Amino acid sequence: MHSVASFDIRYRQLLDAAGIPTGEWPGFAHDPAQLLAMYRMMTLCRVFDTKAINLQRTGRLGTYAPCTGQEATHVGVGAAMQADDVLFPVYREYGTQLWRGVTLAGIYTYWNGDERGTWFDGPRQDFPWCVPIASQMPHAAGAAMAFKVRGQARCAVAYIGDGGTSQGAFYEALNAAGAQALPLVAVVVNNGWAISVPVAEQTAARTLAQKAIAAGIAGIQVDGNDIIAVRAVMEEALARARNGGGPTLVEALTYRLSDHTTADDATRYRPAGELEAAWQREPLLRTRHYLQAHGHWSDTQEAALRADCQAQVDAAVSAYQALPAASTDSMFEHLFAQLPHDLQAQQASARHYAAHKG
Secondary structure, eight states: OOOSOOOOOEEEOSBOTTSOBOSOOOGGGGOHHHHHHHHHHHHHHHHHHHHHHHHHHTTSSOSOOOOTTOHHHHHHHHHHSOTTSEEEOOSOOHHHHHHTTOOHHHHHHHHTTOGGGGSOSSOTTSOOOOOSSSTHHHHHHHHHHHHHHHTOOOOEEEEEETGGGGSHHHHHHHHHHHHHTOSEEEEEEEOSEETTEEGGGTOOOSOSGGGGGGGTSEEEEEETTOHHHHHHHHHHHHHHHHTTOOOEEEEEEOOOOSOSSTTOOGGGTSOHHHHHHHHTSOHHHHHHHHHHHTTSOOHHHHHHHHHHHHHHHHHHHHHHHTSOOOOGGGGTTTSOSSOOHHHHHHHHHHHHHHHTOO
8 A cells, every 4th residue: 555645734833822932923023013903902802801791790791702812813813804805703703803893882782682783884794693503614615606706806714613613514615615716714713612522522633724634725723822823824824815726724722711601601611720721821911921022012001001992892882782772673674675474474563562562
């Protein structure tokens, strides 16, 4: 017997857990202004996330999916995308969305059970949050197919969690994208846990990036807590896709520092020591260490940033809480050009009960 094919998976890290540069940095990373913009956005995400959890705990927000610890992956991806690319999120990629123009108030509105939060103020063609697991992947492949057919230099960027890579829709989308050389970049956010199931219990694969091999596409693993490496890898993948080089699967290794959602209690299944160790590798800490060590940041600037982020978040909370209640008609809008008779009857019934509630 002889080998007919061989493969390897590369790993990229450019800023280690102590905030020390490693490897060769891309051009943008030598510009302090760009690093500071990304750090500020990560900090805004952290403050926003903390407030969202507090709102849920006090009954002023519905069940919420926190993003604490994953900010570098999210902001790094957003910073690499073009404005006319299309994002296919899961349900916690707030840093990407905020970078692309989605408002804080809009995100709060959605998690309060109001679909008006998905009518994004910035990226109108980005897809809404996807709670079903992996169903966003075929949608992203379809959009990428449309871009190719139309000859548009645009890319589809689809997020998926480590658990989602065990779904059939994930493989189907990758296979289609590979076979047709579609401009798709799939970002696997490997935060270690698919709710209560660790990665080692759902797959025998040594990496999730290697799942690209079966689809005949590029696969790479990146330190998802290193915002410089995430953005660099994404810029390369997007440029390749935009220029006809086909799709890429990016596995971002990060860690979920919070519960899966506010309906979860991670202390029931996750070792405390594992969580404590993860806090030492988190993205804001390492980025701040680098910025301070090189004279780009100070404790005074940090305090001012935190205060500004808190003011933005408080204003967003006031805005979403002041939003008038949605009409019951909103449940029936955007479904059909002409509502079928059975839904017209339901609409009328909903109007009746809304008019007579209380």
